[in-house]
Amino acid sequence: MSNKIILHLDMNSYFASVEQQANPFLRGKAVGVCAYLSPGGCVIASSREAKSKGIKTGCTAAEALKLDPAVVLVENEPAKYRSTTEKIFKILGQYTDRLEPYSIDEAFLDLTDQPSLKLQPGRRANWAKSIKQAEKIGLELAGRIKNEVGEWLSASVGISWTKFLAKFASDIGPKGGLFLITPSNLEDCLKGRELIDAWGIGQGMAVRLAGFGVNNLLELKNSDKNKIRRVLGRYGYYLWANVNGLEIGAVSSGARAPKSVGHSYCLPRKTADLKYLTAVMYKLCEKTGRRLRGLDREAGSMNVGWSYAREGGYFRSFKTKEKMFTTAEIYRQAGGLLENHPPVLPVRMLAVSVGALAPVSAQMSLFENNLSVKELSRALDRINDKYGEYTVVKGAMFGLENQAKDRIGFRKSVGIN
Numbered sequence: 001m002s003n004k005i006i007l008h009l010d011m012n013s014y015f016a017s018v019e020q021q022a023n024p025f026l027r028g029k030a031v032g033v034c035a036y037l038s039p040g041g042c043v044i045a046s047s048r049e050a051k052s053k054g055i056k057t058g059c060t061a062a063e064a065l066k067l068d069p070a071v072v073l074v075e076n077e078p079a080k081y082r083s084t085t086e087k088i089f090k091i092l093g094q095y096t097d098r099l100e101p102y103s104i105d106e107a108f109l110d111l112t113d114q115p116s117l118k119l120q121p122g123r124r125a126n127w128a129k130s131i132k133q134a135e136k137i138g139l140e141l142a143g144r145i146k147n148e149v150g151e152w153l154s155a156s157v158g159i160s161w162t163k164f165l166a167k168f169a170s171d172i173g174p175k176g177g178l179f180l181i182t183p184s185n186l187e188d189c190l191k192g193r194e195l196i197d198a199w200g201i202g203q204g205m206a207v208r209l210a211g212f213g214v215n216n217l218l219e220l221k222n223s224d225k226n227k228i229r230r231v232l233g234r235y236g237y238y239l240w241a242n243v244n245g246l247e248i249g250a251v252s253s254g255a256r257a258p259k260s261v262g263h264s265y266c267l268p269r270k271t272a273d274l275k276y277l278t279a280v281m282y283k284l285c286e287k288t289g290r291r292l293r294g295l296d297r298e299a300g301s302m303n304v305g306w307s308y309a310r311e312g313g314y315f316r317s318f319k320t321k322e323k324m325f326t327t328a329e330i331y332r333q334a335g336g337l338l339e340n341h342p343p344v345l346p347v348r349m350l351a352v353s354v355g356a357l358a359p360v361s362a363q364m365s366l367f368e369n370n371l372s373v374k375e376l377s378r379a380l381d382r383i384n385d386k387y388g389e390y391t392v393v394k395g396a397m398f399g400l401e402n403q404a405k406d407r408i409g410f411r412k413s414v415g416i417n
């Protein structure tokens with residue numbers, strides 16, 4: 001094992017807690033934060049109290065009210081969550097400059113070089129001592145978030161020697177508490193855990209693993225890595241390495257820039273209507289493109305897909321031959337999937353994200369004169385910034401002004417299956 005010390009911090013019931021923090025009247029109550037307030041609107045985050053009533057992400061407002069007639073439904077306010085996140089990440093940044101924000105409510109901290117840990121390279125015995133020190137930092141962080149950002153905010157902290165294990169620790173540990181995964185308790189932590197409990201394993205991959213006799217995370221750890229690599233390729237090996245505590249891709253230093261940007265949208269009515277789905281997809285691409293251009297980045301990979309109303313979904317991740325910058329370039333990839341694989345079942349949620357972000361190149365694209373299109377895209381963004389969203393829109397977006405509003409996609413909404 002490496003002797004790194006990685007801390008993962010995950011805010012609990014984040015959007016709902018921020019709402020409860022802002023409005024004391026909501027504290028202790030079942031709260032559902034909705035994409036928008038209409039009977040078909042989706043709950044995108046529920047408070048601890050709402051979760052205990054069975055109100056989960058993805059429930060419609062009508063379903064939530066059925067589960068608990070007293071539930072308070074509020075419309076989401078992304079600006080509020082972002083400003084709270086900024087305050088939280090500012091505190092985290094005081095402990096290390098190796099801070100990697102992972103999503104709006106999660107971040108990794110590489111504490112290996114933290115002076116107070118006194119970790120000497122290559123000294124494994126030292127690691128066990130240092131992790132006690134890291135535990136103190138974890139508790140301090142959670143305490144400072146309560147004191148300095150809001151007493152209703154609760155963080156779960158996981159500490160281990162890889163990012164995967166630190167995140168797994170915060171997932172399986174007590175909510176609002178701290179949990180360590182060390183070499184001595186690793187197997188106990190994996191024992192009997194379902195494959196899909198692990199970060200990076202979707203339903204589809206779980207089925208493929210089960211196909212050759214791997215039914216839980218401990219079995220994955222103890223499986224034959226060469227066989228996994230042969231049957232499931234590099235991604236299978238990556239999953240095997242994760243549960244074996246081998247880090248593939250360390251916490252990037254000082255990387256505050258996101259690795260991917262994207263949007264997802266819960267449809268107000270579940271449908272397989274291709275025309276409608278295409279229009280929503282276009283809008284998601286437009287919003288993704290605006291964020292991409294706002295970061296002054298172009299993208300080289302695409303995650304796109306949809307979840308069906310009943311179960312399962314269709315998701316694809318791929319590298320794109322051409323870099324994407326304009327909405328048209330993003331839509332060419334995402335919309336293509338819809339056109340080539342039109343959903344036959346009603347769809348509940350659509351998601352698009354782009355990754356492999358890199359500084360914008362001045363390269364000419366095969367499809368169009370990039371520079372002028374880039375300039376045009378930037379100009380349209382500026383007009384929209386000045387006069388409000390959707391002043392200038394493409395035909396496909398007309399009539400959708402109230403749908404796919406500003407929102408923050410949790411990364412989990414797009415995964416490799």
Ligand SMILES: [Mg+2]
Nearest residue numbers: 010011012105
């Ligand atoms: Mg969370």
